[in-house]
Amino acid sequence: MAQVSSQAELRTALEALDSFIQVTADFSISAQINIQYAVTIESYAGGSPAVLTKDNSYSSYMFRITDGGSLTVRNIILDGNGAAHPQADEANRSLIYVTGGTLKLLSGSILRNNNSYLEGGGVYVNSNSSYYNAFLMTDDARITGCASRTKGGGIMIASGNQGDSYSIAGAAFIGGNTASDGGGVYVRSYAQGTGGTLTIAEQVQITDNTASGTGGGLNFSGYRNGGSAAATLTLTGSAAVSLNKAVNGAGVYFYSANDGDRFTLSGNAAVTQNTASQNGGGCYMTAQGAGVQFIMTSASLTDNTAGTGGGLYLLTDSGGSVSVTQGLISGNHAAGGASGTGGGMWIRNQSPDAGLLTSFTNITMSRNEAEAHGGGMALYAGGSPFSFEVAGGTVSENQSAKDGGGLLLSNSGNGSLTLRQTALTGNTAGGSGGGMYHAVTSGDSSSSLTMTEASIENNTAGAEGGGLRLTSGSGILSAVLTDCTVSSNTARGNSGGGIWNGGSNASLTLDGSTSVTDNSTEEGNGGGIYFNSEEGSMLLTGSVKITNNHADAAQSDFGSHGGGICLVPGRLTIQDSTEIALNSARLYGGAVSAAEDSQVTVEGGTIHDNTSSEYGGGIWIHGGSAVTLSGGSLNNNKAPYGGGIYNDSYLYAEGLRNISDGVYIENRTAVVRLNAPLAADSVIQLENSGYLSPNTDGTPIVVGEATDGYPLLSQTDAKAFQKPVRGFDGWEIRRSSDRTQILLAPSDxxxxxxxxxxxxxxxxxxxxxxxxxxxxxxxxxxxxxxxxxxxxxxxxxxxxxxxxxxxxxxxxxxxxxxxAGEDHTVTFKGGGSCCSRACGIPAPLTVRAGQSTLLPDAVPTRRGYCFCFWNTSPSGQGGSYLPGELLPPLSTDLCLYAIWKKRRFCCPCPPPLTASSFAARKLDAVSGSPLSGAWFALSQNGSVLLNSISDSLGRITFSGLRPGSYELSETMAPSGYKPDTAVHQVTVSEEGTVTVDGQPADGFPLYNTPSAEAHLTFTKADTSTGQPLEGAGYTLSNGISALSDLDGTVDLGMLAPGTYTLTETKAPDGYILDSTVHTVNVTNDGHITVNGNDLTQFRPENTRMRSPKPVINTVMEGDAIVTGTGVPGAAVTVTFPDGSEAAAAVDAGGQWFIIVPSSASLLANQTVNARQTVPGMYPSDTVSVLVLSRV
CATH class of the missing domain: 2.60.40 (Immunoglobulin-like)
Structure with missing residues (x-):
């Protein structure tokens, strides 16, 4: 071991080939130090790290490792003295240059503050044809504050041998470095046949590095000209690439050009908080000439930002594969405005034939955001085959300003998409496809989408498809949803609250237990599903539910059609146990709206309790569309027009049909056409319409029609049709004589x-x-x-x-x-034998027995005489009568003699007196208009003398009256008027003046008050729920009775003015009879009050009966079964001492039994409770028994 404190001593130790050198003091390096054997250099044990600094006069490499040499650095700081060596200095080089050797940076080693004019700000590993290179950075080694004008601000590795090896592990830190490409690390193969492998593992951090081009943290590629060995990059363990910046690939830039090139993120590796000004905030991957592989397992891409591809940007011209397992892709942002696509991931395949395979397993893709399309992911598969598979996981709370809040997927080639046990929740798209947007973009391609046990919930689209927006374009798309949930999604500005499915040939199948529920479109059509495909079809089968969807939030120029489903156009088949219920539309089709030549076939299922505020509570049929009802049921739907069905096109029916909620037929084309016989007990309740209105000519109206397949209709068919409830009194349903039509015609x-x-x-x-x-x-x-x-x-x-x-x-x-008695004859004579010259003597008059009659009013004449009167005696001493006077009933023949006076005795001769007459007028008491058809009788002393009927001017005329008193009374009022019961006094004075009740008789007004009938109808309801009740019976004091219908409506018809009493005579099943006696008053102007209040406030109620208590037989401790008796068909629920409950039905014999749950062992003195619920009644009060001891 050698200890050194200067550059000279270091050189001496190296020349001596010491394998272990300790540096005991800081010093500067003013010349390159070559390493050609294996040596370890570290600071003196126990002291601070020694700092070896580039001398101000020296710019090149501090250490050069060559000829198989190996340098291990531990607890040493290499400082590039960047202030003395500005980056523009062309002589600047890396701190360590490796060319044919090994470099190990171990604990305490720090490379810092160095500027390199060429590659590798801190370390430059360059290939050597004679020696392999090896690089290891581990423990807490650091490379920081270094810069390269070209590549590898921290580290540059140029691979040239297949045997070269590189690894960064431990708690190594590469941060604050800069370069044109590869701000932290740049790795690339420059030799044909050489790939290269780099593993970054454990707690490595590559952070806060910057590239003015690509790869802010890391830039990696194999041999870029292709045809070489595969290159692999692996980030694993807890390695983190964070806070780096670049134009493209701020975290990682990966270039693939060879088959098998692969980038793997695994363990707990994280690529986070990196920012790219253009593409690939977290990772940028590009493939030229060979497929790319991206594998992500248990790793994360989070909070990265780029113009396009916030988390991942992958562009390939040669296909490839993407596999993500238990990955977290969250909080990424594609911030490029109109090009800001793919918040979490952006993937595009430009190959015309090499396919793209993508799979995602148990992923979490959340809170990503795109300023254009694809908040979570934007995948453009191109024209080659592709597959997209998601198995488990969630895509949630992602946002896009345009289409595809969660996922945006498109292909112009053939594709297969599968989503299993996956949740698309809480995603938002400013355009279409809140949860997912999928489009086939070529007419020569097809795509299949299979979703199984998936949930699409609480997603929102600003335009179409709140949950899913699927389109085949001009190609083919087949989508199948099995056991899926599409719930609480919203399309705000257009159609398809839950699902929008369209294109020239787009098919959609919902099966299993799939439910589409609580979805809505605020301004468009199809609250649950909007379907628009001329060649495609939709199938609902299994136990599918389309429930509680709405297209009624706001009216628009085009929207509010199809609360459950809107077809524009499309072919829909409903099968099995499908349920379409509780949906609502503002305008057309509460359950289904079918327009523009759509075809709907109902083979099974139920369509019930749907509503439309205008037309077609159940189904709206329009624009040449056709609906065929061959199975299933349709009931309790409601709309002002067409509660069950509103039809202006084609409706076909057969089998057992119960459409009691109403069929609205708009025109002759829209009559019900029968493909086969209707079963007995079928009901087709017709509604009033412009077409279905009574006509004054009594012309029969066609309401049903035979078809080619069923040419002759039966009486059972006709019996099924029910005429409208109003306006057709006196009309009936019957077959035409040739049995080809069902007619609504006046009854004979x-x-x-x-x-x-x-x-x-x-x-x-x-x-x-x-x-x-x-x-x-x-x-x-x-x-x-x-x-x-x-x-x-x-x-x-x-x-x-x-x-x-x-x-x-x-x-x-x-x-x-x-x-008849005997007719009598009145004979007129001119007066004695001297009167033969009298003229104008009336012919004999025949008078029927018991009748009065008027004498002829002609006055006879005789030269030289004046006619005075007719008299029963020739002497003029009998009874006298004037011409035109009323002759009372006769009991025998009568001869009347003309009485004359010579003119000289009566000069001048007074004119003969005539009988009096008058004409009163009959008038409407309200309008004053004349009334015709009123019958009046004029009586005297109790006997009717004359009768008269008012004419078109209301005139009632009587004549031939002699002075005296008479009584005038109305015997029949005009139709529609109350009779006038007054008796009027008529007086004829001696002068012939006639008065009625003291007033001049001519024109005397006699009034009738209009008898305005009013319609008594009201709704019967449940006291607790307010729901309408069927089967309540009511009777009026005039004897008219009626039962409440399915809607709770009691219709007692038209009532004339007057006062009536109304009582309930029958309670609905399961309800208590209401004994209240109601007072009904109908005013002359047709207004109805009940109990003094307006009819609109009258809504009588019934209280549901409470079920009788069940009987519990004796219960002993340890019993395994509890038994008892009850009402057959009722349900008995038993509560055991431990709080557990069990239920059983009462059999036809009134017996029930329940097995004691294993958790509820019965002990003496415990209490067993039971209650009984009879169908249609409230549950009974609880009955209790004590468990008895067996001792």
């Missing part, structure tokens, strides 16, 4: 005429609700009888003179007769 009602007694009947035998008013004519004459009118009952009843338009129901009308 029969009019049966009784008690004609052989008289001819001129009236029609039938009518329908569209027939005009039928004014009944009297039957033909019947000898000895006089017809008195048509009545609606054999005795008593009401007189019927007209069957008004809009009436319904079969009718029986009874003719009533009275004995």
């Amino acid at each position: 009602y029969r009019i049966q005429y009784e008690n004609l007694l052989g008289a001819a009947n001129p009236n029609p035998g039938s009518y329908n609700s569209t027939s005009p008013d039928i004014h009944l004519l009297p039957p033909g004459s019947l000898p000895g009888s006089r017809f008195t009118g048509w009545y609606d009952a054999p005795d008593g009843g009401n007189s019927v003179t007209v069957i008004p338009h809009g009436s319904t129901g079969d009718r029986i009308l009874y003719a009533r007769w009275e004995a």
